Amino acid sequence: GNSVTQMEGPVTLSEEAFLTINCTYTATGYPSLFWYVQYPGEGLQLLLKATKADDKGSNKGFEATYRKETTSFHLEKGSVQVSDSAVYFCALNEAAGNKLTFGGGTRVLVKP
């Protein structure tokens, strides 16, 4: 079956530091890949997505590249802000599937 593995947190950073959250996946076929963000006390928001190999999703300074050869979709941001403190979820949806499969989530805490 499909699965998503992402690095465990919490990740604690200082403001303006570089952020990487690793995500790897297992899937049959060619899934779409997503990063969702959950700010404290809120639901999930789509941060970015990529639908095919070598696509790069980007939003709010975050980027992730769909790497089929390494089955990875690592999230990066060059300079984090306190407002980026949240839980980040990597997820995949198989092209012919009806379900979104999530990783365990990574909590990020950015300190001023």
Add this chain to the structure above:
Amino acid sequence: SQTIHQWPATLVQPVGSPLSLECTVEGTSNPNLYWYRQAAGRGLQLLFYSVGIGQISSEVPQNLSASRPQDRQFILSSKKLLLSDSGFYLCAWRSVRVDGYTFGSGTRLTVV
């Protein structure tokens, strides 16, 4: 525009009491609908999904059930809550025309 409503936002219920959480979607027709649960400190687990009225797929055996009485209404229920049912419940919908999911703001359930 499409919106998703989920209520209540928070709920405290005694063990053994019934549960009914409601989710409605506006601005779309025939959406795929989902219930996810996020237990404390853990990732997101898909509980149920529905591709149409009266069609429910259960992902994990549990104390909960789901129903879809109308096209844009998805209800999560329990006859008798357990302590282990505590968590953050998220409703989501997926348009068959758009490769993306939209989440509600969530219901935080505490069973005491």
